Amino acid sequence: MAKKAKFILHWLNNSRANRILWALEILGLDYEVKVYLRNKETMRAPKALYEVDGSGKVPILEVIFEDGSKPLKLTESGLILQYLLWNYDPGHVLYPENEDEQWQVNYYLHFSEGTLQPLLVSLLINSLAPRMSPFGFKSITRVITKAINNGYYLTEFKLCLKNLENHLKQKESCYFVGDSLTGADVILSFPLFENLFDNEQRVQDMAGEKLNLYKQFPKLGAWAEAVRSNPLYIRINEMMEERILQQEKSGSKV
Numbered sequence: 049m050a051k052k053a054k055f056i057l058h059w060l061n062n063s064r065a066n067r068i069l070w071a072l073e074i075l076g077l078d079y080e081v082k083v084y085l086r087n088k089e090t091m092r093a094p095k096a097l098y099e100v101d102g103s104g105k106v107p108i109l110e111v112i113f114e115d116g117s118k119p120l121k122l123t124e125s126g127l128i129l130q131y132l133l134w135n136y137d138p139g140h141v142l143y144p145e146n147e148d149e150q151w152q153v154n155y156y157l158h159f160s161e162g163t164l165q166p167l168l169v170s171l172l173i174n175s176l177a178p179r180m181s182p183f184g185f186k187s188i189t190r191v192i193t194k195a196i197n198n199g200y201y202l203t204e205f206k207l208c209l210k211n212l213e214n215h216l217k218q219k220e221s222c223y224f225v226g227d228s229l230t231g232a233d234v235i236l237s238f239p240l241f242e243n244l245f246d247n248e249q250r251v252q253d254m255a256g257e258k259l260n261l262y263k264q265f266p267k268l269g270a271w272a273e274a275v276r277s278n279p280l281y282i283r284i285n286e287m288m289e290e291r292i293l294q295q296e297k298s299g300s301k302v
């Protein structure tokens with residue numbers, strides 16, 4: 049059993065940090081959230097976040113041990129979830145007991161940031177490129193980015209969704225590993241639910257074509273609905289909506 053600890057999560061609105069908050073809540077850990085708000089024009093994180101870690105990226109999880117030993121500062125969602133699952137889930141709530149299923153969860157911890165998320169970021173950047181191009185170059189940029197998307201990013205993205213859908217088709221449960229929610233669903237909640245199924249207009253803008261995700265990928269759609277209706281997922285979102293309002297009112301950055 050890991051040492052008793054308190055956790056400080058550095059959280060940014062519309063970011064990957066929500067899934068760490070969800071995990072902390074599910075595991076019933078003793079945590080505190082520090083809220084940072086994106087600049088409304090640039091959508092980038094505030095300077096205050098760079099003071100916590102030079103990367104200026106969330107999630108950042110500080111682990112403060114009760115016995116006074118050296119605190120930890122963890123970054124990278126996959127690593128943070130791995131740390132929590134390996135050390136702070138003795139009851140196997142999110143990390144299955146069965147070794148084969150543990151490897152499956154570990155696979156998704158890597159797949160999410162290593163394969164799926166880079167494709168989404170590339171599609172997002174390509175969708176913004178025409179707007180950012182100088183006058184006179186917007187149309188040509190649109191043609192070039194579309195060709196790149198069709199040649200690689202969009203094709204690979206659709207392949208990922210098809211594989212994930214086929215995986216769920218072979219299962220009775222709507223979850224990715226075993227028959228209940230695991231760390232796999234938690235890590236996938238950002239790319240698959242928050243960025244795609246809960247944001248279909250954005251996907252359409254990114255893909256440059258109409259994608260009816262629920263119709264094309266019904267099993268992923270059922271999974272997305274399980275995430276949306278998860279009571280602790282609802283709770284953290286309500287909690288953070290309130291924290292955002294408080295932060296905006298106080299006008300403070302942290």
Ligand SMILES: N[C@@H](CCC(=O)N[C@@H](CS)C(=O)NCC(=O)O)C(=O)O
Pocket residue numbers: 060062063064065091092093104105106107123124125126161
């Ligand atoms: N692979 C990293 C990516 C971290 C990352 O890019 N975080 C974004 C939020 S989704 C961020 O902090 N962006 C702030 C900014 O770019 O200013 C992870 O999974 O933790």
